[in-house]
Amino acid sequence: MTNLTPQAEEVLIKRLVSLNLNDTQFNSLARSIGVAPLDIFSSQFTNLQKAEALVTKANQLGIHYNLENEIDNNLFKTYNSKSVSTLFDNHLAYDFGLLYRDLLHSLETTQDTQTYDNKFFHHLEFKAKLKFKAKFKPSTRKTAIIYKNDNSVLQRKAQKLGFHSYHEIDLKVSQLYQEVLADYPVEQFPAEKRLSVLLDRLYGSLSQNQINKNTINYLYGIIFGTTAQCLIFNE
Structure with a gap:
């Protein structure tokens, strides 16, 4: 062309x-x-x-x-849009569940992981974390809330289809973030830099058959879902 x-x-x-x-x-x-x-x-x-x-x-x-x-x-x-869509069909939920399973397999390590409270933080607390702890820009905070909410809906729908590895993914993402944090410390780089690098590393760990037009959205949802658990971006 x-x-x-x-x-x-x-x-x-x-x-x-x-x-x-x-x-x-x-x-x-x-x-x-x-x-x-x-x-x-x-x-x-x-x-x-x-x-x-x-x-x-x-x-x-x-x-x-x-x-x-x-x-x-x-x-x-x-x-x-100001409104957040929660109309996900079973095809999307299944696609999402397959990506979770593939990502968990790719990130599997022998490193021990600590336990944590798996209850999601309230929406207001999540917003405060994004602003005061992670220090994301306003545009990133707005998008993070959307991705986190969409991720929660997809998790529930995928769970009904038999996928149950979400907490393990949170821990693996947390471990990977510690590597990103070491390479891009808070004193030298903004949160958006670490977000971009973390996304790239997660994307790179996926097998090619799990990559499609929704993959980036799913990965952002995973990242901000893990953020809501206070496992990453705790600066």
Whole structure:
């Protein structure tokens, strides 16, 4: 497919900016063209700069249509809405359960794990944790609440289908986060950096047959579900 003209690039950039995407959504778009967000985005970038970097890279790779498809398919409809969708069918729940099982197998280690209170924190406490402990940006906090809520719904539905490994995943994610924290300490890096690295490492641990258009959303749900358990981002 031919590359975009400079005029067409400008149109696509303006379209991206008009969506008012947050950091998580821009990162998801970067991955849709096979690029690690950290390779093209700076933590200081504005939405315009991110849109420009994204479109330029996609055009260089000759896959700008991937961005257009993601936008046309309403990839961000749920996350730009004030209401949170909880209408997950059994197919999604089964898909989600398979990903959990695959991830648990991939992260299996011989390291001992400590027990913890598996009761979810109240919504207000979770919001306070995101703001005062993890010190996430407002846009990240807003998205985290959505992903955590969606994760809880999918867990319940998948459990009815026979998947029961959620607490083990929380512990494995907690162990992996300790490695991320050691590599990207609080004094030198913001929480969003550790979030991005943790997501990339979880994504990289999955087998290829578990990766689909919902994978990133599932992994964010797992991360923020574990955060709600106060097992990670306790800075």
